[in-house]
Each structure stands twice: as C-alpha cells, then as structure tokens.
Amino acid sequence: MFKKIVFSLFLISFVAKSQHVVQGTLKGENDYKWVILYQLKGFNQIYLANVDIVEGKFSAKIPENSPKGMYRLAYDLENNGFVDFLYNNESVTLEFDPKNQLETLNFSTSEENIVYYSYLNEAETIRQQLDSIQLTYFKTVDDNNKEALKKLYNVTFKMYQNIQAKFEEASTGKLANHFIKANQKYYSLEMFNMPQAYLNSEKSHFFDFINFNDNELNNSTLINQKIIEYVFYLSQSDDAQVQTALYKNAVVEVMQKIKDNNALASEVCTTLMFAFTQVQNVTLVDFMLESIYKMLPKEFIDEAVVLEVESKIKLAIGKTAPDFSWPVAKKQQKLSEINVADTYVLVFWSTSCSHCVVEVPQLYEYTKDNKNIHVIAVSLENDEVGFKEYSKKFTNWTNVLALEKWQNSIAKQYDITSTPTYFVLDSLKKIIAKPDHIQDVKAFLLENGL
Structure with missing residues (x-):
C-alpha cells in the first residue's frame, strides 16, 4: 500500500512538472481582459488557449507534448497587439507595458x-x-x-x-x-x-x-x-x-x-x-x-x-466578367454574345432602391445616344411590376430582370451586396473599371473619350 501511495505521488509530481505555463504581467494602465495563446507554424496560428487577465496578470497552461518552437500571446486582436516567445520545454514568465512593448518587454524566466x-x-x-x-x-x-x-x-x-x-x-x-x-x-x-x-x-x-x-x-x-x-x-x-x-x-x-x-x-x-x-x-x-x-x-x-x-x-480589373444568361423571346441571351459596342456598362440596380431611381435615369440620358456605349441593366427585384415600368423608358438598353433580388444567381455571381453597382467592360467583356457612383461612371467614360 505504501509503495502504491509513493508511486501515485511520484506520478502526480511528474505530471505537474511536465505541465509548463506561460505567465505574464501587463504593466501600466490598460483595460485588456484576456490573452489568446497560439502556436505559430509559418503563416498559421494554431489556437491553444484563451485566459483572462486579472489585475494585469495572466497564466496559461502550455499543452503537454507541445513541440518546441515559436508561440504567440495575443492581447489586442483589433490593433494587432501580441508578444511572440520561444518555447522549449520550460515555463515562461514575462512582463511588458502594452503602450511601449518594445522597450519594456522583459523575461524573468526561460533561458531561451x-x-x-x-x-x-x-x-x-x-x-x-x-x-x-x-x-x-x-x-x-x-x-x-x-x-x-x-x-x-x-x-x-x-x-x-x-x-x-x-x-x-x-x-x-x-x-x-x-x-x-x-x-x-x-x-x-x-x-x-x-x-x-x-x-x-x-x-x-x-x-x-x-x-x-x-x-x-x-x-x-x-x-x-x-x-x-x-x-x-x-x-x-x-x-x-x-x-x-x-x-x-x-x-x-x-x-x-x-x-x-x-x-x-x-x-x-x-x-x-x-x-x-x-x-x-x-x-x-x-x-x-x-x-x-x-x-x-x-x-x-x-x-x-x-x-x-x-x-x-473573379471581379478584379483585368478579368473577364463572369458570363450569365437571361431569357429573350423564348431564347437564352448571354452577356458574352452581345456584340454591339466598344464599351459596356453593366449596372446592377433595383426599382425599390432610392439611389438607383435617381442615378440610373441619369445614366440612361448620358448613354442613350452614344453608339460606342451599351448598357446592360440588371434589375434585382422581388416582382416584375417596377421592372416593366422602367424598362419601357430604357429602350436603348439591354434590360435584364433578376428575380429573388439578392438571392438571384447573377447577383451572387457578381457578389452584389448594394445597389447601384457598376462595372465598365471593354469589347471583350473584360472589366476595365468599377466606378462607385454615377459621377465616377461619367468621369471614366469621359476620360476615355466616350
């Protein structure tokens, strides 16, 4: 019985000694609440633990059998605040002032x-x-x-x-x-x-x-x-x-x-x-x-x-615009098959969007008589009512109805999260500009002699 007790105590002692910790003190005034411990491997951060900072102090257990290498203590993810340290089977104790980390970082234990x-x-x-x-x-x-x-x-x-x-x-x-x-x-x-x-x-x-x-x-x-x-x-x-x-x-x-x-x-x-x-x-x-x-x-x-x-x-300047199709007179028309101009403006808009109903008519007035520019207007709608009304006004354009609005496959293909969204394409349908507003569209076209 005595031998069993001694062996148990030895085992407990061995386990305790094999469990290393990294503990630290954040000096100065700060309101940091936690520290995340990572193992670093190249560009990868492998999560190990998340511990609280109490009165400026923290202590995190390093998992048993952790490989030697570089580890990271992240205390401010938003501002990229962290401290890297070497681990080689020994506990680590450090302190630093987050406001002046480079000059105040000090290790009191860990020879490494x-x-x-x-x-x-x-x-x-x-x-x-x-x-x-x-x-x-x-x-x-x-x-x-x-x-x-x-x-x-x-x-x-x-x-x-x-x-x-x-x-x-x-x-x-x-x-x-x-x-x-x-x-x-x-x-x-x-x-x-x-x-x-x-x-x-x-x-x-x-x-x-x-x-x-x-x-x-x-x-x-x-x-x-x-x-x-x-x-x-x-x-x-x-x-x-x-x-x-x-x-x-x-x-x-x-x-x-x-x-x-x-x-x-x-x-x-x-x-x-x-x-x-x-x-x-x-x-x-x-x-x-x-x-x-x-x-x-x-x-x-x-x-x-x-x-x-x-x-x-896929939507970067220089890439060919993702192709899509839509029904026209019981046939499918493709973006890639349109060949009527040197420059195309692809605009995603909606009749329920207040900015759109201001900007899109301006775009029509600006482009309707320019044979070098053709507009493909993709209208993201929940029903056909608004689309039918407006498409009668934009007779010189290619008007595409995209039902189910944000869930429409074309909208998803172009990562549309707001309207109006503009893409300017060349004759080969390569993206040459992504203006933010109607003024930017006009400025780009004007600068390029259109």
Missing part, C-alpha cells in the same frame, strides 16, 4: 527567451548605428569627414560581429541559436559610395543566413516575415507595371531559394496569393496560381485554396 531577446535588443541597436553611419556617408562631401566615418564604421562593424559571435556561443544547444543565426544581417567590410550599390547588396544578401529547411525556423514566423519583407518592401516603384514586374521577380527569387521544400512553398505561395488578392493584382495572382502553386505535387495543393483565390479575383 532571455538570451534571444537580449540578442535582439543588442543587435538591433548596433545595426541602427551601422545603417546611420552609412546613410550619413552618402550625404557627406568633405573627405576628412568621410575618412572619420569609415573608421567609425569599421569599429562599429567589429562590435556587431562580436555581439553576433557572443550570442551564438551563449545559445549553443538552445532553440534560440537557430533564430539568432537566422536574424544575422549581412554588412559589407567596406562602406558603399552610392545608395543603389547599397540597396543591391541588401537584396542580394537578404537570405544569406536563412536555412529554408530548418524545422525550427519553420515552426515560427521568421522565414515568412523575411519573405514578406523581401517581396513587398525591398523593391518599390511608383509605376504600376514596373512594380508588378518587381513583385514577380521577387516571388521567383523566393521560390528558387525555397527549392524543393514543397510544404514551405505551398504555404508561402498561399499567403502571397491572398496578399495579392487584397490589392487585386490579377497578374501576380494568376502567375502564382498557374505557374507555381498548381505545379506543386498534388499532396501540397489545396483545392479549397484554389477556389477561394479564384473567387477573390
């Missing part, structure tokens, strides 16, 4: 995080000094001042090398070592005379210290953050076509770096495609979807992702 965040603070300080010296050098004309800056750069560069070496040694055998090595930034032994040469060096050495096959890094956001920075911020142009070309080159270069890591390629490609759908860059989305994502081995292609991406850009 103490060494990692100490490194980030020291390394970032010295990097800012190196970048500042280089920037000042570009603006300096006096030769004596330039020589002084070169000497200062050399001294500071050696300090940076020493910091990097110190923390790599201090983190030997730790999870933090992977991140400390990967966070290293390349600096040239000599300063650059021209800004463009400096920028070229930044780009060519951007991934020098990233091992894309490092499982520890893949269980974090580090690689993904670097990729986002490389694609979206390293090359900028005010010209839309040039910017698209720069984006495309950056994407290709990233995929070449990833090589045969198909899991990472799939994840990165998915994230970049959704990012480009947000800015409705059809060229980039189509390129990534057809030339990269669909070229991956089948097990790394998610058909749900393909459908969602295609859905998000």
Whole structure:
C-alpha cells in the first residue's frame, strides 16, 4: 500500500512538472481582459488557449507534448497587439507595458527567451548605428569627414560581429541559436559610395543566413516575415507595371531559394496569393496560381485554396466578367454574345432602391445616344411590376430582370451586396473599371473619350 501511495505521488509530481505555463504581467494602465495563446507554424496560428487577465496578470497552461518552437500571446486582436516567445520545454514568465512593448518587454524566466531577446535588443541597436553611419556617408562631401566615418564604421562593424559571435556561443544547444543565426544581417567590410550599390547588396544578401529547411525556423514566423519583407518592401516603384514586374521577380527569387521544400512553398505561395488578392493584382495572382502553386505535387495543393483565390479575383480589373444568361423571346441571351459596342456598362440596380431611381435615369440620358456605349441593366427585384415600368423608358438598353433580388444567381455571381453597382467592360467583356457612383461612371467614360 505504501509503495502504491509513493508511486501515485511520484506520478502526480511528474505530471505537474511536465505541465509548463506561460505567465505574464501587463504593466501600466490598460483595460485588456484576456490573452489568446497560439502556436505559430509559418503563416498559421494554431489556437491553444484563451485566459483572462486579472489585475494585469495572466497564466496559461502550455499543452503537454507541445513541440518546441515559436508561440504567440495575443492581447489586442483589433490593433494587432501580441508578444511572440520561444518555447522549449520550460515555463515562461514575462512582463511588458502594452503602450511601449518594445522597450519594456522583459523575461524573468526561460533561458531561451532571455538570451534571444537580449540578442535582439543588442543587435538591433548596433545595426541602427551601422545603417546611420552609412546613410550619413552618402550625404557627406568633405573627405576628412568621410575618412572619420569609415573608421567609425569599421569599429562599429567589429562590435556587431562580436555581439553576433557572443550570442551564438551563449545559445549553443538552445532553440534560440537557430533564430539568432537566422536574424544575422549581412554588412559589407567596406562602406558603399552610392545608395543603389547599397540597396543591391541588401537584396542580394537578404537570405544569406536563412536555412529554408530548418524545422525550427519553420515552426515560427521568421522565414515568412523575411519573405514578406523581401517581396513587398525591398523593391518599390511608383509605376504600376514596373512594380508588378518587381513583385514577380521577387516571388521567383523566393521560390528558387525555397527549392524543393514543397510544404514551405505551398504555404508561402498561399499567403502571397491572398496578399495579392487584397490589392487585386490579377497578374501576380494568376502567375502564382498557374505557374507555381498548381505545379506543386498534388499532396501540397489545396483545392479549397484554389477556389477561394479564384473567387477573390473573379471581379478584379483585368478579368473577364463572369458570363450569365437571361431569357429573350423564348431564347437564352448571354452577356458574352452581345456584340454591339466598344464599351459596356453593366449596372446592377433595383426599382425599390432610392439611389438607383435617381442615378440610373441619369445614366440612361448620358448613354442613350452614344453608339460606342451599351448598357446592360440588371434589375434585382422581388416582382416584375417596377421592372416593366422602367424598362419601357430604357429602350436603348439591354434590360435584364433578376428575380429573388439578392438571392438571384447573377447577383451572387457578381457578389452584389448594394445597389447601384457598376462595372465598365471593354469589347471583350473584360472589366476595365468599377466606378462607385454615377459621377465616377461619367468621369471614366469621359476620360476615355466616350
């Protein structure tokens, strides 16, 4: 009996020791009520727990057998307020002031995080000094001042090398070592005379210290953050076509770096495609979807992702307008088969919409005598009464009755949630503009000589 009691106590003790927690204190005045704990894996956040903040303090249990890697504490979803930390089978204690998180974040337990965040603070300080010296050098004309800056750069560069070496040694055998090595930034032994040469060096050495096959890094956001920075911020142009070309080159270069890591390629490609759908860059989305994502081995292609991406850009400028049909004299007329003008205005409206009954007659007066413009007016109605009355007035248009209003298949196809909604199409039915109001429609047509 005694042995059973001892064994039970040992088992309870073992279980207790294996259950690690992350606990923290939010300093200063704030009204945050809860913290969500996530495990990070690339661009994905895996929900683990949701705990209350009581008098500025919280404590969340990290599930048993949780893999080592990077985790996140989100305390303000609306304003993207969060703290990332490393977990490697040890409890974590931290504190910070949400109003000044970068300067106040402090870990009192967890050797992994103490060494990692100490490194980030020291390394970032010295990097800012190196970048500042280089920037000042570009603006300096006096030769004596330039020589002084070169000497200062050399001294500071050696300090940076020493910091990097110190923390790599201090983190030997730790999870933090992977991140400390990967966070290293390349600096040239000599300063650059021209800004463009400096920028070229930044780009060519951007991934020098990233091992894309490092499982520890893949269980974090580090690689993904670097990729986002490389694609979206390293090359900028005010010209839309040039910017698209720069984006495309950056994407290709990233995929070449990833090589045969198909899991990472799939994840990165998915994230970049959704990012480009947000800015409705059809060229980039189509390129990534057809030339990269669909070229991956089948097990790394998610058909749900393909459908969602295609859905998000189906109404983007540059895409062919979704085709639809409607009855005309016992036959079916298709949008794609209409061939009477160089430019088409597709307007979704309703006779029960007060804005529509003001704007749509204005559109008719503006376009009725212009043979280069043809309007297809889709009237979203619950019955035929209003449609019959108004279609008699719009004799030069193609008038389409779409019953069941918002539930009509055409309305759903075009994601119509408000009326009037306008699309301007070219002769091939490609979307060339999506004006918001009648004034915008007129302005676009006028600017294009119509």
